[in-house]
Amino acid sequence: MSWMDAWINVVMIGPAGCGKTSMVASFGRWLEKELGERPIYVNLDPGVLKLPYKPSYDIRSLVRVDDLMRDTGLGPNGAMIKAAEIIEERLNDVVVRIRSINGTGFRLIDTPGQMELFLFREMGPRIVERLSEGSRAVAVYILDPFLASSLSGFAVGISMSIITRLRLRIPVVSVINKADLLNTIELERMLLDESKLVERIALEEHGLAAELSAKFMNLVREYSKAMRIVKTSAKTGQGMQDLYNLINDALCECGDLT
Ligand SMILES: Nc1nc2c(ncn2[C@@H]2O[C@H](COP(=O)(O)OP(=O)(O)OP(=O)(O)O)[C@@H](O)[C@H]2O)c(=O)[nH]1
Ligand SMILES: [Mg+2]
Numbered sequence: 001m002s003w004m005d006a007w008i009n010v011v012m013i014g015p016a017g018c019g020k021t022s023m024v025a026s027f028g029r030w031l032e033k034e035l036g037e038r039p040i041y042v043n044l045d046p047g048v049l050k051l052p053y054k055p056s057y058d059i060r061s062l063v064r065v066d067d068l069m070r071d072t073g074l075g076p077n078g079a080m081i082k083a084a085e086i087i088e089e090r091l092n093d094v095v096v097r098i099r100s101i102n103g104t105g106f107r108l109i110d111t112p113g114q115m116e117l118f119l120f121r122e123m124g125p126r127i128v129e130r131l132s133e134g135s136r137a138v139a140v141y142i143l144d145p146f147l148a149s150s151l152s153g154f155a156v157g158i159s160m161s162i163i164t165r166l167r168l169r170i171p172v173v174s175v176i177n178k179a180d181l182l183n184t185i186e187l188e189r190m191l192l193d194e195s196k197l198v199e200r201i202a203l204e205e206h207g208l209a210a211e212l213s214a215k216f217m218n219l220v221r222e223y224s225k226a227m228r229i230v231k232t233s234a235k236t237g238q239g240m241q242d243l244y245n246l247i248n249d250a251l252c253e254c255g256d257l258t
Helices: 020-035 065-072 076-089 091-099 115-119 123-132 151-168 187-192 194-204 207-224 240-251
Strands: 007-013 040-043 105-110 136-143 172-176 229-231
Touching (some): 007 020, 007 115, 007 123, 007 151, 007 240, 020 040, 020 105, 020 240, 065 076, 091 123, 123 136, 136 151, 136 240, 151 172, 151 194, 151 207, 172 240
Parallel strands (some): 007 105, 007 136, 040 105, 136 172, 172 229
16 A cells, blocks of 8 residues: 555534534544554644644644634634635645644544534635545534434435535545434434335424425435444444444445445
């Protein structure tokens, strides 16, 4: 294997507070302990205050949201956008620094709390494209566990993972995190059984919402045939082997999960 093939970039993405940072730490620890891997950790969130892992590259060496708020008087959202602009201006430098870190194996990438800054601006797609050159990459879309506890919410979560696929142009796997906290509905079973799905939608939704949910779930089911979703807990470590398998499958030449 040449150094060019050496990295597997794993980009953690999902809505604010879904557990991206915790997942980077938890999955990294699992890789170290169970597989003897030596992953490197990359923080791309300029707004985070405390990290539960030791980053080999930290975007806060370039820009910090708290400093920007103090120095410019901007509020948290304005400062976040300003930070994204600064990162975009220096993007080449950021990529060169990350690529210069020696090693092989997993590069675990933590992304900003506000997912739209990473996905809908140029920052995310461009960084991912540059880090993927000569390496492999997969995004882990972390579904909001509260959304995933209803069918319509689950459909919204899955649609975001499809948008992630479209924007980052790499395979995406989905997990429902915080499994230790919530009773997520039996999604897998329901996705496979249309009559149960229709029954459930009728129970949860009414009128136009029911009609829309049913149509949307059909779309979701089409995708879900090729997409396994696992439940994880970044807190207890539950589901890390499943996540590893999912990532492996997504990277396997025989199948692109999305
Ligand atoms: N119970 C439980 N709590 C979790 C889990 N994963 C994360 N948390 C908690 O959820 C909160 C947010 O976790 P983070 O890892 O900071 O989430 P994030 O997506 O990085 O958050 P932002 O970057 O601020 O958007 C923290 O209080 C975590 O301790 C989990 O699997 N179970
Ligand atoms: Mg975070």
